[in-house]
Amino acid sequence: MNVDPATLEIVHFPAPILRQKARTVDPKDENVRAVAQRMIELMHESEGIGLAAPQVGLDWRIFVLAGLEEDEPDLVCINPSLTITIPEVTMREEGCLSLPGIHVDVRRPDGVQLDAHDIEGDPFTISDRGFRARVWQHEYDHLEGKLIIDRMSPMAKIATRRALKELKAAYRE
């Protein structure tokens, strides 16, 4: 399972890996840490605020999150699980590094608790609502093979049809 982090790059829809359910990894594994570190770099290079392992071609249960405030560190989440704490749904526009050019309104529960292992392999629990909770759910979806285009309204489906078609064409080239 050794992966060279230097070979990783962000993959776009409709890459089949984006539809796979990712599998649990060893949070103490050196290679897992190296990959997570590289994912943080790739996320920043692409000006993303989150990135999940399937987006770099790996079926591993890892995502990384960018600190959203000045002193907030980036966060590695290995084998994460989510628990809904505030089931009331809110809607907000989301984009995805694997779906360039596509932005759609997505409804999600407002608050969640996130349990995961950090880059040291140590377990942690955090809980939030609003924007952060939304980002966590977006990234977690990737580990289940789900994308924002699975959660969009029929109207958005029509609006994004052309962009999706173009992504499919680009992928075959």
Ligand SMILES: [Zn+2]
């Ligand atoms: Zn995404």
